[in-house]
Amino acid sequence: MTRTKSRDEMTRSTTIRLASRGSHAPSGRRRQPRVATLERLIRAMAEANDLLHHGGDRPDLFDSICTIVVEHAGFRMAWIGLPDQAAGEVRPVAVAGHDDGYVAAVKIPLGGTSARGLGPTGRALLKRTTQITEDMETDPSFAPWREAARDRGYRSSGVFPFAVDDGALGVLNVYAAAPGAFAGEVITLLEQLADHLGHTLQVTHVDEVRRRAESEMRRALHYNRNLIETSLDPLVTISPDGKITDVNEATVEVTGVSRERLIGSDFSEYFTEPEQAREGYRAVLARGEVRHYELTIRSVSGRTTDVRYNAAVYRNEAGEIEGVFAAARDVTERNRAQEALQQAYDELERRVEERTAELARANHELEAFSYSVSHDLRAPLRAIDGFSQALAEDLGPRLGDQERVMLDRIRANAQNMGQLIDDLLKLSRLTRTDLRHERVDLSALARRAVAELRLREPGRDVEFVTTEGLEAEGDPQLLRVALENLLGNAWKFTGKQVRARIEFGATSDERGDPAFFVRDDGVGFDMAYAGKLFGPFQRLHSRRDFEGSGIGLATVQRIVQRHGGRVWAEGSPNKGASFYFVLPPSGFGDRGRKTTDGAPRSEA
Amino acid sequence: MTDKVILLVEDNPDDQILTLRALKENNIANRVVIAEDGVEALDYLRGTGKFSEREADDLPAVVLLDLKLPRVDGLEVLRAIRGDERTRLLPVVILTSSKEEQDVLNGYRLGANSYVRKPVDFVQFVEAVKQLGLYWLVINEGPPASARVT
Numbered sequence: 001m002t003r004t005k006s007r008d009e010m011t012r013s014t015t016i017r018l019a020s021r022g023s024h025a026p027s028g029r030r031r032q033p034r035v036a037t038l039e040r041l042i043r044a045m046a047e048a049n050d051l052l053h054h055g056g057d058r059p060d061l062f063d064s065i066c067t068i069v070v071e072h073a074g075f076r077m078a079w080i081g082l083p084d085q086a087a088g089e090v091r092p093v094a095v096a097g098h099d100d101g102y103v104a105a106v107k108i109p110l111g112g113t114s115a116r117g118l119g120p121t122g123r124a125l126l127k128r129t130t131q132i133t134e135d136m137e138t139d140p141s142f143a144p145w146r147e148a149a150r151d152r153g154y155r156s157s158g159v160f161p162f163a164v165d166d167g168a169l170g171v172l173n174v175y176a177a178a179p180g181a182f183a184g185e186v187i188t189l190l191e192q193l194a195d196h197l198g199h200t201l202q203v204t205h206v207d208e209v210r211r212r213a214e215s216e217m218r219r220a221l222h223y224n225r226n227l228i229e230t231s232l233d234p235l236v237t238i239s240p241d242g243k244i245t246d247v248n249e250a251t252v253e254v255t256g257v258s259r260e261r262l263i264g265s266d267f268s269e270y271f272t273e274p275e276q277a278r279e280g281y282r283a284v285l286a287r288g289e290v291r292h293y294e295l296t297i298r299s300v301s302g303r304t305t306d307v308r309y310n311a312a313v314y315r316n317e318a319g320e321i322e323g324v325f326a327a328a329r330d331v332t333e334r335n336r337a338q339e340a341l342q343q344a345y346d347e348l349e350r351r352v353e354e355r356t357a358e359l360a361r362a363n364h365e366l367e368a369f370s371y372s373v374s375h376d377l378r379a380p381l382r383a384i385d386g387f388s389q390a391l392a393e394d395l396g397p398r399l400g401d402q403e404r405v406m407l408d409r410i411r412a413n414a415q416n417m418g419q420l421i422d423d424l425l426k427l428s429r430l431t432r433t434d435l436r437h438e439r440v441d442l443s444a445l446a447r448r449a450v451a452e453l454r455l456r457e458p459g460r461d462v463e464f465v466t467t468e469g470l471e472a473e474g475d476p477q478l479l480r481v482a483l484e485n486l487l488g489n490a491w492k493f494t495g496k497q498v499r500a501r502i503e504f505g506a507t508s509d510e511r512g513d514p515a516f517f518v519r520d521d522g523v524g525f526d527m528a529y530a531g532k533l534f535g536p537f538q539r540l541h542s543r544r545d546f547e548g549s550g551i552g553l554a555t556v557q558r559i560v561q562r563h564g565g566r567v568w569a570e571g572s573p574n575k576g577a578s579f580y581f582v583l584p585p586s587g588f589g590d591r592g593r594k595t596t597d598g599a600p601r602s603e604a
Numbered sequence: 605m606t607d608k609v610i611l612l613v614e615d616n617p618d619d620q621i622l623t624l625r626a627l628k629e630n631n632i633a634n635r636v637v638i639a640e641d642g643v644e645a646l647d648y649l650r651g652t653g654k655f656s657e658r659e660a661d662d663l664p665a666v667v668l669l670d671l672k673l674p675r676v677d678g679l680e681v682l683r684a685i686r687g688d689e690r691t692r693l694l695p696v697v698i699l700t701s702s703k704e705e706q707d708v709l710n711g712y713r714l715g716a717n718s719y720v721r722k723p724v725d726f727v728q729f730v731e732a733v734k735q736l737g738l739y740w741l742v743i744n745e746g747p748p749a750s751a752r753v754t
Binding site: 371374375376378379380381382383385386387388389390411414415417418422 | 616618619621622625671672700701702703704722723724725726727729
């Protein structure tokens, strides 16, 4: 392979050769045809070299070269092959002339070990020199392709390697119809062509690499710049002395100042607090980065935008600080939202206070009302009762039995009403008092209540069973009242039997929550009326059988509900009754007055 | 014993009648002076106004004081009684229908000697009056007359 030459050099050398052809007379050839062939060849070569000189697309180039070699130089077929390292063989990239599938089937492996690898092309690649097959019929190394060549009328060939990228070789293969067509100048010219081809490819390759690199760089540059400009956050770079060196579209938009005016101007100019801004980038320069730095941008139109800056220093390749890169995040919305939230909290707190005051007032009024009631309603009752009695006494013997009974009923009713009033007052008081939260020993309360009942009616035979240490959280006073009511009921409704059994214990409800119960073996009740049990003044038994105003269970229910729990009952006529209640361990239904915490404030 | 006067401070005419009757039923024959409200009560005790003819030094043996009175209410009267040097030691029994804790507390705080709730049941009321009469007019030793002289 000859060294690459310039176009002029090649044309000159061609001419020189022509001039001195006499000294290169090949054996057994007529001069005339050779001159004609040579002339044609020279012209074709000139054309090809011209083409190469002007560069062009590689695939086209290869095709054009082959075409020129065949049509203009008069060869039978020409093809160009490039090494395909991956496939391990020579890959044809262009063909011209009488091919008929020859090239496709040529199959030359790289690294010549087989017969196909040691043919002319194989050797050319190995030795990196031109390989001429004078006569395909007689050249033993051409055996693998002889028949195919014969079919297509090839008799001789030349393989002209040329360098492609990275020292690999491509080949220009030319086929002639006559044997020995490749000799002397023909070889030289074709070698020169191959050379030129290689050279062009290399140059093109370099060009291409450079172009690709440039295009990559442009793309990267464009991509980076695009990102910066597309960013919705105002971005800015600031020089160490506080001047703006670059901005993006968002910065232009938020300041209302043109790019040209911005660049070179003082960064702090565009803020409501310039000193604050200056301190900001100074801090970045000192610390390397600053996060969540709050500033307010003022645009030329006066519009202000609250922002939070994240900024860091950036350095050149030498590692020196070039400036500060700052990104602003618009927090106007967030600030406004927080203000609104704060206002909402304040409003809420105000309303809660108002409501609580209202509630306190209402309670107070109720208190006053109850007080009046307890006085004013009772006085007439006293009069009714008193005068009825006085009447009975004064009339003395003149009063018949019937009349006496009637007066007694008047008195009984008056007293009854007095009791009702008392009960109602008690019930209403229950819901108004504040709840205390304590650990209460229910078993102890139960025992005390029963003890009191025994004191009042020592004649009764009642067995009381309780589990010790049953505790709950609640208001001790209220829970005492509830238990007294339940146990009092149990005591009362077992009053008609000789012996009674009352039990206080714990179990669990259908959900598995702990529940307490008071059970008796007394007169019970019909489950059909269970719904009425807890209504105020509702009674399932006649007053004649059992006294009572019917307020006890309503009281129990109200107490338990205030604790966030619930009550229910089971019973059966004459088979006793069980009253259950659940007291939630933590979290009450009624916690009294809540105080609202201060609303979250924004952090600097 | 008969010269011991009972001052009944009660505005309700029914209650007045019933109380007098209760006292009679218990054979308590002492003179009962009725003051219809706080002003009258204080007038009596001071010998002023409606009772300016009276000898103020003659204090009752006991005051039965209702709390709900027009014009000046029971607790105010009590405060006035206890505030006056002359009547500071005078036995006062609050006799009222209220059982409100606040009233009982305030009653004792202001220096009442006793607090009795009027029951609706007249028979019970008569019994209560009997006990009161027995105690305050017979059993109890009132403050000596000399203490009243300033």
